[in-house]
Amino acid sequence: MLEQKHSSGRFVLPGEQLGVIEEFMPESGTYVKDGIIHSKIVGYALIDFHDRKVSVYPRFHGARFPRVGSIVIGQVSNVQPQMATVRIFKVGKRPLSGFFTSMLHVSDVQLRFVESMFDVCRTGDIIRAEVISEKNRIYHLSTKGKSLGVVYAFCSNCGYMLEQKYRELYCARCGKVEKRKIAADYGRGII
Numbered sequence: 032m033l034e035q036k037h038s039s040g041r042f043v044l045p046g047e048q049l050g051v052i053e054e055f056m057p058e059s060g061t062y063v064k065d066g067i068i069h070s071k072i073v074g075y076a077l078i079d080f081h082d083r084k085v086s087v088y089p090r091f092h093g094a095r096f097p098r099v100g101s102i103v104i105g106q107v108s109n110v111q112p113q114m115a116t117v118r119i120f121k122v123g124k125r126p127l128s129g130f131f132t133s134m135l136h137v138s139d140v141q142l143r144f145v146e147s148m149f150d151v152c153r154t155g156d157i158i159r160a161e162v163i164s165e166k167n168r169i170y171h172l173s174t175k176g177k178s179l180g181v182v183y184a185f186c187s188n189c190g191y192m193l194e195q196k197y198r199e200l201y202c203a204r205c206g207k208v209e210k211r212k213i214a215a216d217y218g219r220g221i222i
């Protein structure tokens with residue numbers, strides 16, 4: 032009964048009772064009043080029955096998960112003729128602790144017709160995109176718009192970072208010229 036009452040991972044609000052000091056050591060995110068341990072924050076209770084400790088870890092506010100409309104930063108992990116897979120590692124300005132898988136379809140790259148994803152991005156590129164739909168935690172992206180597209184691209188021949196020259200990108204190391212759908216601030220370090 033007691034163990035159930037103190038289940039770990041339970042969502043708690045400030046002031047909520049978590050246990051008594053005879054049972055547990057109060058740790059981060061808690062306070063003690065009259066021998067009773069309370070949560071100090073909005074979060075999830077973490078009860079360590081082995082070491083008899085209790086803490087509350089915060090529930091993050093805001094866009095910890097990409098949502099429809101979120102501007103995200105990701106790395107291209109795979110490119111097929113019609114589709115690229117992108118690992119989202121940043122939502123807005125917030126870096127994520129893990130990454131989310133997303134897809135960019137060739138029809139969502141720009142308003143004009145695009146024949147092949149290989150003219151849009153390559154594996155390893157860093158891309159800025161908007162989330163346009165989500166289903167079963169798979170996100171679909173769009174790079175329509177001037178501020179969206181590849182922000183860093185790497186030479187498919189030698190891996191060197193490509194520099195922008197007019198509407199194309201070139202490799203200062205091996206001289207290869209490549210195409211991408213680039214963002215207006217390509218290569219300026221703003222991700």
Ligand SMILES: [Zn+2]
Nearest residue numbers: 186189202205
């Ligand atoms: Zn190169």
